[in-house]
Amino acid sequence: MTRRDEDTAVPALSAGQRLRIRRSRETLVDGGLLALPPGHAGVPPLIEQSWRRCIGEAVPTAPDRIGYADPGDDHTALRRAAAPVLERLVDSFADVPVAMVLSDATGRIVRRHVGVRRQRTLMDRASAVEGSDFSERSVGTNGIGTVLVERRPVLVRGPEHYNALLENLTCAGTPLVEPGTGRTVGSLSLACAVRDVHPLMAVMAADIGRQIEARLLDEAGEHRRRLVRAYLALERATTGALVVDADTVLADRHALAHAGPDLHTLLWDLLRDGGPDRPRRMRVPMPDGPHDAVVAPVEGTGGTAFSVRLAPRRAAPAVAAPATVRGAALHHDPEVDHRLREAVSHRETVAVTGPGGSGKLRTARRVLSRLGHDGAVVVEPHREREWWETARAALAAGRGLVLRRVHLSPGPRPELLRDLAATGVPFVLTADADPTDDTTPALLGQVATTVRLPALAAGREHLPALVETLLAELPPPASGSRLSGAALDRLRAWHWPGDLAELRTVVTAAARRAGGGPVDEADLPDRLRTARRELGLLEAAERDAVADALRAAGGNRTRAARTLGIGRNTLYRKLREFGVS
Incomplete structure (x- = not known):
């Protein structure tokens, strides 16, 4: 694999250089992003970025509590691939x-x-231990987190590290890319x-990285062969056959009849931590509802892949859908969709309220559009002094209207809105839902249903179908994209302050970034890739206090x-913890 931007030698820093770099960093941190013009920090562009x-x-920028989590077992493909390479180099x-x-x-x-x-002691003091979070959001510029952000080799020397905790280290890092x-x-x-730096550190890191990637290729090939063999054996013996691992679902046409865009997410959420170590009957979630199934680990995968044999369901008698629910959905939430359809079926004036966005x-x-008016005129009364004339003209021309x-x-007063309704041409009102506003609900209640x-965050179970709809509305080739299970997981974890x-x-x-191909975690914004849990009431109040003070x-x-x-370090931690910028 060809790597660009690899350093062939690691130059040492003089005491004067280290001092100037430290001062530049402190100037930017204390004075803000405009304290130094771009390119004037005296460090490589990648470090300044x-x-x-x-x-x-x-x-x-100062030593602080670093996130820690148990690194877990060695069953991941990366760790299986890296183990023999690293162990061979230990001596x-x-x-x-x-x-x-x-x-x-x-x-991590x-x-x-x-x-x-002494090197072990140095690493321990820098909290560079197994389980520590060395992402760039956690400890700043470093030879792990910055590599993952930039997706290329990175050399970070002494004070080029953003956090003072790492100033005594020089790190040469390289990304590990999954072949295929x-x-x-x-x-x-x-x-x-810093004093032990070797001129060929960056070259050695890149070479070790290539060896691990070669092992990843071998691992991927053998792992996929095991998946295919398990799937073929299951398919020959039964119908409703699936094989699933962290990245893949193989399914026959009988299983696909129950599938949806969140098939992988539903299955893997269950099996990742709760998969059996021997064949076992389980109730498994599927997009169309729970199914009875026999689940077994795929041989030779160390519990990282499972076969699923769905039990046949008894056919339920078909029920004809009522006329009011035919056609494309008006909203992704079934309850909201039903209420809208009911209003439409009775040709009622509708008022749509909800959070901004x-x-x-x-x-x-x-x-x-459902009422036959695709080219509706949109009027905003608070912006247009002559809104009444514009609205009347639109309805007189037989066009739909959105106020x-x-x-x-x-x-908009009740009598004016009743005059609009008297034309017989449909119109819809929209308003933000504000619990402190009693006037607007009273107005809407007099003239409309x-x-x-609901807020998007309150209906995360509808996200897969909603995402599929949004993708279908895009022009090619973006409309051909589909989100991976991991990407959907990130969407579910986000709190969606900007809603739909x-x-x-x-x-x-x-x-668009994926170019019509699969959308993975890497294609999502950084704020979603590092989405945190929702805050409780006390934490939310603390976050608001921090934001107000800033x-x-x-x-x-x-x-x-x-x-x-x-203290300032405590503030930095709070800003990072609450996502306040």
């Missing part, structure tokens, strides 16, 4: 003060080999004390920390 990303993400590195560090795709250290005691898919599955780094205008247009954001204007759209509008932007950008201080973190009565 990383620093600026870290400042934008409010990553701490060669036994007396060399250099550590070999393997990370997964998130930046999953394997560390170090022979010399092109996915970055981890990184391999060599780390040593929840798709009110989109839904209003669908309602009017948008009526909560922002005192203009109100249907409230944000989802549409994310899906559109990811599909806003009041004009973005000056030192003043904000003083206002809150906490």
